[in-house]
Amino acid sequence: MNHLIYPLDQQKTINRFLTTGTYCQPQEFKKAVLKGNINEWLKYGFSIHENPCRGEFLEKRRALTPEYIDISQYKLHDAITVFDQERTLQVYYPFGNAGLDFSEFYFNPTYLRSYSYCCLFSDTQSSEDFLLETCGGVTLWLNDVLITDFIPFTRNMVKQQKVTLPLKQGFNKLVICLDDLAERDTDYYFHLIYLGEEKIRMCIPVPAEIEADKIYQIEHMMVDISFEKEVYISEPVELQIHNPFHEPLQMTAFYKPVADKMTDAGSLIEKQAYELTNDETEVRLFEADDVKPGFYYFQIEVLYEGIAVGRRIGTQVFHRKLLETKASGIKERKLEALAYLRDVEVENVYKAAAMFYLDGNARAANQILLEELKGIELRKDCSDFHLVIVIQIYIRFSGLLWDETKRRIEEVLLHFRYWFDEPGNDVMWFFSENHALLFHICQYAAGRLFPDQIFTNSGLTGTQLVAKAEILLDKWFSGFLGEYITEWNSNAYIPVDVLGLCSLYNLTEDGNQWKEAARKALDHIFYDMSLLEHRGTVMTTFGRSYEKELKGNYTAGTTSLLYIAYNKGCLNRAALAYTSFALGEYEPPAEYRQFMELPDGEAIIYKKTQGYEGYVNLYMYKDSTVQLSTAVDFYPFTPGYQEHIMQATINPTAQVFVNHPGEVQPYGNGRPNFFAGNGSRPRGAQYRDLGILQYKIPQEHPVSYTHAYIPLSEFKGYIGDDHVVTVEQEDGYIGVIALNGLHMQQEGPCKYREFISSGRENVWLIKMGRKDVYGSLQAFYQKIKKIQIIKQEDREVWNIVGTEYGDVVLAEEGLLIGGKKAADYPYTYQGVMEKTCS
Numbered sequence: 001m002n003h004l005i006y007p008l009d010q011q012k013t014i015n016r017f018l019t020t021g022t023y024c025q026p027q028e029f030k031k032a033v034l035k036g037n038i039n040e041w042l043k044y045g046f047s048i049h050e051n052p053c054r055g056e057f058l059e060k061r062r063a064l065t066p067e068y069i070d071i072s073q074y075k076l077h078d079a080i081t082v083f084d085q086e087r088t089l090q091v092y093y094p095f096g097n098a099g100l101d102f103s104e105f106y107f108n109p110t111y112l113r114s115y116s117y118c119c120l121f122s123d124t125q126s127s128e129d130f131l132l133e134t135c136g137g138v139t140l141w142l143n144d145v146l147i148t149d150f151i152p153f154t155r156n157m158v159k160q161q162k163v164t165l166p167l168k169q170g171f172n173k174l175v176i177c178l179d180d181l182a183e184r185d186t187d188y189y190f191h192l193i194y195l196g197e198e199k200i201r202m203c204i205p206v207p208a209e210i211e212a213d214k215i216y217q218i219e220h221m222m223v224d225i226s227f228e229k230e231v232y233i234s235e236p237v238e239l240q241i242h243n244p245f246h247e248p249l250q251m252t253a254f255y256k257p258v259a260d261k262m263t264d265a266g267s268l269i270e271k272q273a274y275e276l277t278n279d280e281t282e283v284r285l286f287e288a289d290d291v292k293p294g295f296y297y298f299q300i301e302v303l304y305e306g307i308a309v310g311r312r313i314g315t316q317v318f319h320r321k322l323l324e325t326k327a328s329g330i331k332e333r334k335l336e337a338l339a340y341l342r343d344v345e346v347e348n349v350y351k352a353a354a355m356f357y358l359d360g361n362a363r364a365a366n367q368i369l370l371e372e373l374k375g376i377e378l379r380k381d382c383s384d385f386h387l388v389i390v391i392q393i394y395i396r397f398s399g400l401l402w403d404e405t406k407r408r409i410e411e412v413l414l415h416f417r418y419w420f421d422e423p424g425n426d427v428m429w430f431f432s433e434n435h436a437l438l439f440h441i442c443q444y445a446a447g448r449l450f451p452d453q454i455f456t457n458s459g460l461t462g463t464q465l466v467a468k469a470e471i472l473l474d475k476w477f478s479g480f481l482g483e484y485i486t487e488w489n490s491n492a493y494i495p496v497d498v499l500g501l502c503s504l505y506n507l508t509e510d511g512n513q514w515k516e517a518a519r520k521a522l523d524h525i526f527y528d529m530s531l532l533e534h535r536g537t538v539m540t541t542f543g544r545s546y547e548k549e550l551k552g553n554y555t556a557g558t559t560s561l562l563y564i565a566y567n568k569g570c571l572n573r574a575a576l577a578y579t580s581f582a583l584g585e586y587e588p589p590a591e592y593r594q595f596m597e598l599p600d601g602e603a604i605i606y607k608k609t610q611g612y613e614g615y616v617n618l619y620m621y622k623d624s625t626v627q628l629s630t631a632v633d634f635y636p637f638t639p640g641y642q643e644h645i646m647q648a649t650i651n652p653t654a655q656v657f658v659n660h661p662g663e664v665q666p667y668g669n670g671r672p673n674f675f676a677g678n679g680s681r682p683r684g685a686q687y688r689d690l691g692i693l694q695y696k697i698p699q700e701h702p703v704s705y706t707h708a709y710i711p712l713s714e715f716k717g718y719i720g721d722d723h724v725v726t727v728e729q730e731d732g733y734i735g736v737i738a739l740n741g742l743h744m745q746q747e748g749p750c751k752y753r754e755f756i757s758s759g760r761e762n763v764w765l766i767k768m769g770r771k772d773v774y775g776s777l778q779a780f781y782q783k784i785k786k787i788q789i790i791k792q793e794d795r796e797v798w799n800i801v802g803t804e805y806g807d808v809v810l811a812e813e814g815l816l817i818g819g820k821k822a823a824d825y826p827y828t829y830q831g832v833m834e835k836t837c838s
Helices: 040-044 052-062 212-223 330-344 349-357 362-377 383-396 403-415 433-449 462-483 494-507 513-532 557-566 575-583 590-596 777-785
Strands: 002-007 017-026 079-082 085-088 090-092 104-122 126-135 137-142 145-150 159-167 170-186 189-194 200-206 231-233 236-240 249-257 270-276 282-287 294-304 307-318 602-610 616-623 627-632 646-649 655-659 683-687 690-696 705-709 717-720 724-729 732-738 754-758 761-770 788-791 798-801 808-811 814-817 832-837
Touching: 002 212, 017 079, 017 085, 017 200, 052 170, 079 104, 090 307, 104 159, 126 137, 126 145, 137 159, 145 159, 159 170, 170 189, 212 294, 212 307, 236 307, 249 282, 270 282, 330 349, 330 557, 330 575, 349 362, 349 383, 349 575, 362 383, 362 403, 383 403, 383 433, 383 494, 383 575, 403 433, 433 462, 433 494, 462 513, 494 513, 494 557, 494 575, 513 557, 513 590, 513 602, 557 575, 557 590, 627 683, 627 690, 627 761, 646 690, 646 761, 655 732, 655 761, 683 808, 683 814, 690 798, 690 808, 705 732, 705 761, 717 777, 724 777, 732 754, 732 777, 761 777
Parallel strands: 231 307
Antiparallel strands: 002 200, 017 090, 017 104, 079 085, 104 170, 104 200, 126 159, 126 189, 137 145, 137 170, 236 282, 249 270, 249 294, 294 307, 602 616, 602 832, 616 627, 627 646, 646 655, 655 705, 683 690, 690 761, 705 754, 717 724, 724 732, 732 761, 788 798, 798 808, 808 814
């Protein structure tokens, strides 16, 4: 027996294990109804909508401690069976994580359980204190003795407990069982933080023939993997990885594009093997044009003497032909979009709709529908996003459907759960405005299809279901047309609203009040998008964000909507966004194009207040070259979620933003994660092309720094120092200042794209510029370098000295320019749009 040994006194956290990974057991609970208001959770947190199934789960779990498994009796790769599932022991590699983390998304209620083992070696006998943090429950044994069964089970909320481990001299067996009930996005992890000073080693048992030094070298090699670029357009996709040995290494890449698929999404995963030759520094994964365009997550694994060292990394892949300028009108672009879905999209209901519309392969389309209906029957989360397309297919293409397909669709419609006041034991999400809209439309359309039949989940007839849906639709439109989108500007969720509204438009006849309501709402969405648009994308502050949209702007749904509507942006595989739009007759007003074609010397300032109970104040500046936008003073210094507070943009990849990481490892599953969202929200302020962010991170948050995303590969020029970074692209400049200084990351997946500023209290500035004003990047850098951030003595007030705007002061009452407020909030959701000189 040999060991991989890691000193605990240096890391202070136990994060090395042999682990089984996650066992998953689907759960059936008593059916229950829910209560609540739409969008309320964004203001008050998930806990206000706790699913009754969690209470039932807790009752059962508290009465039954997980069984103890003495993993020390097993060897690496041995199989352990739990829930009648067999999983093999693997080495867990944290790659910066402070503990063990198996966070993931689950579409149905699922009981999760994971076993992990670490051998702690102590030079002396002593009792040592640790801080246990978890999202989930933790059962911990030391040397076969139960130490704690800590089961707070507060969904996605970390809880702590101090534990004392009585260590004996020599080896100590530590076995940890992590468990929880998964509901949709599930934070599922634990940290065991050492509070003492003794020299303790984490020892991971491996076969005697394993050369530990070689494994350490491979782990170091995997720490440093990266992609050189943020998007690969019709070119080789190459992973930067350096083989340090004088012998080949075997590498495997598992990957799939981000895709909307209800059934068997795992079938999209590709697996490719590669040989890393001696001293090789990069490996060609594939040609971009040989795979579907999209944002890809890769699991990269290197196998050595039976030990797989793996980690996750991502990048955007795109096809150049999709960027070619098209001269067609909107009707032609709709047909082009449907043909693209038919030919390229994964097998989902959106592809099936395109195939039916274009008289494609009706046999294949029926087969796709029958397969995808399985996920809707299971009431997987996001079923509503797919069912609304199924209903349109059933109505519009009935003559092309097999009898079996019709029967299955009818069964799904008659047994579906259409709202949270109907009984259910699923984890479908009802409480955001986009989901609510889709559920109401499905309910309305299904009831109209079968007016006299009983819908089994509610016990209502179709006629009664329609009447109920109309009340809900009236409430939804009253809120939407009074407050507008709460998850503001989101290039992830605007497309879902468009999916719903275009579906409602398609499913109703002329003169129907809901057709007119849908048209009115769509008109405002496209008005808003046209103002937010820059270089064919919506890259602004967002009410909710994901890394795949923040970095994947060629593949975002708003980008394809702008293409179809106005020949801006480009076509892509964001089928959810535009299928209903392309299937229907709705066309957005042509006059909005003026906001996307600003002449040189002209700028737009757009200020508005929108969302549930005046949720957010927004400020945007854009001219023909640059764009800056901010969520102003949005609940500063409080725990964040997926809010993206400030965004600086030149083109789809030349962008800059700052955030407080919600988790420590890149490409994680957290909400917030490493780049998307904020662990602690900053105070944001903006005046014209100047943005300010103030951070005050609480001591209990594990991440004590903030950072900027500045992908240098996407800029043609860069000048920086210990406090200032300036970058250039397409005659536009972005300048960044951090009060606490800046350190450029030069290793790992974030090399040359992450700039770190240490400290829990910090102030950042982002300043936009243009070549016609400054003449050169060097001149712009010299100007930015002279700007000072000065805190007034004994006051939470910051003076920004050296900008062209004179006296700039950030105070609790807001941003003051020459003693006057930069904006007079609140506004209406229609906002104030001002054209001015750039």
